[in-house]
Amino acid sequence: MDALAPLFHRVRCRYMKPGEEGRVIDLIIEVFKRSVAPGYSPGGVSEFLKYARSDDLLKRSQSDHFILVAQTGRDIVAMIEIKKYSHISLFFVAEPFQRKGIGKTLLKRALKICRDRDPWLREISVNASPNAVGAYKQMGFEHRGPARTVNGIRFFPMATTLRKSSFFS
Numbered sequence: 001m002d003a004l005a006p007l008f009h010r011v012r013c014r015y016m017k018p019g020e021e022g023r024v025i026d027l028i029i030e031v032f033k034r035s036v037a038p039g040y041s042p043g044g045v046s047e048f049l050k051y052a053r054s055d056d057l058l059k060r061s062q063s064d065h066f067i068l069v070a071q072t073g074r075d076i077v078a079m080i081e082i083k084k085y086s087h088i089s090l091f092f093v094a095e096p097f098q099r100k101g102i103g104k105t106l107l108k109r110a111l112k113i114c115r116d117r118d119p120w121l122r123e124i125s126v127n128a129s130p131n132a133v134g135a136y137k138q139m140g141f142e143h144r145g146p147a148r149t150v151n152g153i154r155f156f157p158m159a160t161t162l163r164k165s166s167f168f169s
């Protein structure tokens with residue numbers, strides 16, 4: 001049996017609490033460095049690291065963003081940040097916990113929050129890093145135009161149409 005299976009059953013999704021932003025940023029940076037940074041230019045890496053600062057994460061979570069985390073035991077093993085109830089701005093799962101359904105669970109929870117707030121919401125968008133395009137496709141996202149590079153960060157604009165997607169029903 002998968003050694004992580006007993007832990008996985010105890011994964012809990014909830015809002016990030018003030019005071020946890022440092023742990024969440026540590027998770028983001030660890031995963032970013034291994035999974036995302038190898039596909040970025042040095043300028044893209046430093047631009048991303050400017051966005052991924054704990055004080056800014058906390059400030060955003062207290063304005064027009066919300067952040068959910070997945071916790072197992074005392075560990076925060078995944079996070080998702082949603083901007084203005086309609087755009088994924090950060091989405092990271094710790095490597096040993098990837099491809100076990102945690103990302104999908106967090107995303108579904110986040111989309112329910114967005115839809116509860118606006119039942120007419122049509123789309124959720126993301127600027128997907130190249131390494132994550134396959135995962136987003138599996139989660140019902142489609143391309144919305146060609147790859148772009150802004151401030152050294154290369155991404156694919158993608159979105160999922162909520163009314164069409166069976167993934168979120």
Ligand SMILES: CC(C)(COP(=O)(O)OP(=O)(O)OC[C@H]1O[C@@H](n2cnc3c(N)ncnc32)[C@H](O)[C@@H]1OP(=O)(O)O)[C@@H](O)C(=O)NCCC(=O)NCCS
Nearest residue numbers: 035091092093098099100101102103104129132134135138
């Ligand atoms: C992208 C990410 C958040 C997905 O989280 P996850 O917990 O691994 O995803 P899940 O296990 O819930 O998988 C969801 C679906 O995507 C698929 N998937 C996951 N990773 C994949 C990959 N690298 N390539 C192709 N498909 C993938 C799964 O098979 C699953 O599909 P299924 O439901 O048809 O079986 C996670 O892999 C991650 O943190 N990646 C590195 C950081 C990153 O790139 N973040 C996105 C920045 S825009």
